[in-house]
Amino acid sequence: MTTDQNEQLSSRDKVLLAALQMIGENPGAKLSVRAVAARAGVSTGSLRYHFPTQRELQDEVLTRLYDVVISEDRIHDRTVPARDRLVDCLRQVLAPAGVGAGAREASRIVHEQFIAPEPTEQVKQAYAALEREGRRRVEYWLTVLTDEGALTAGDTSRRARFLLTVLNGLALERALPSEGSILEAENDTLYMAVDAVLGSEAS
Template sequence: MSARRDEIVEAARLVFLEGGASAVTVRSVASRAGIGASTLRHYFPSQRDLHNAVFTAAFDANLHDLRIRDTTVPPRDRLLECLWQFLEAADSTEAALEAWLEGFASMVRQRATPEMRAAWTAFTRQAQVRTVAWLEILDEEGAMLPGTADRHARMLLALIDGLAVAMLVPETRPTRDQLRETLGDAVATVVTG
């Protein structure tokens, strides 16, 4: 990646942190990076390209492969450890959970701005890509149960979304142990041992 491209992605990440997905526009990011919109468009021809780069960078920085390749650890434990990062991030701060809820609610109500829709699409795409990659590592070891990595990833991520929604209701909020247990049950449906 070029230094200029990296600077633009960092500027977009800061704009996102300060104002959410709807704040990540060509104009706001170009201004933050100290460049013109045409220069930004040279590196990111579309809004989608910009959002994809921001979320890819965020995933690379915050979502780790941990011990997914460590064959001394049971496959189910390794996958659970990796997937837990999604729930841990949502549970880490009220602001993180609120940002997730804002995005989710916007998609459900269909009142999302084009920027919010692009950001949500990029986020879900990156979550799918990373989860499939983990499952493919386990498949190479022969630890996957029947089904494709893509299909298993969709199911696991749908469960994680549901658990994140459950975390929003204080009166019925599952404990961390309950969340881990439920996620572990789902992992057991796709991975051996």
């Protein structure tokens, strides 16, 4: 984006662009109000006007990122069985990190940003924002399947938490040495997890 184009953006869009750039450069960036405002070239007051809390800013940025990385269209394609659609959606969550070197780098960043440091309030809030947006997406997919009758009504939040736990384990496996095909084993695990959630209602 050129300087002229950046000048034409609203202050809200400047804040979002700056925050997205910071996340792009460092996926574990904490998005502090001062740092984002400085990067955006706006006052902290202007940032607070659009995003009164750091949580609101983090949630909006992560929503935008997920919108780019994860397509919501797939879950609505009823020409494909429900279990395949849900597996495909979950696979999209894993895709950005890649396998091998990419997955190791992603794991390193997660470790440095959220595991190694003391769990300060800022670290907790940054991780909670990531987890919240991921859970929201998975709950949405499950709700779509429930509404169409492919999944019996139940505790959507609990089911989403289970699937996200499986995804966390698979993301770590992608970073670890493996003798066989990581993606083949991953596929088996995803289908097993989805079948456990869908139960006898899979279609």
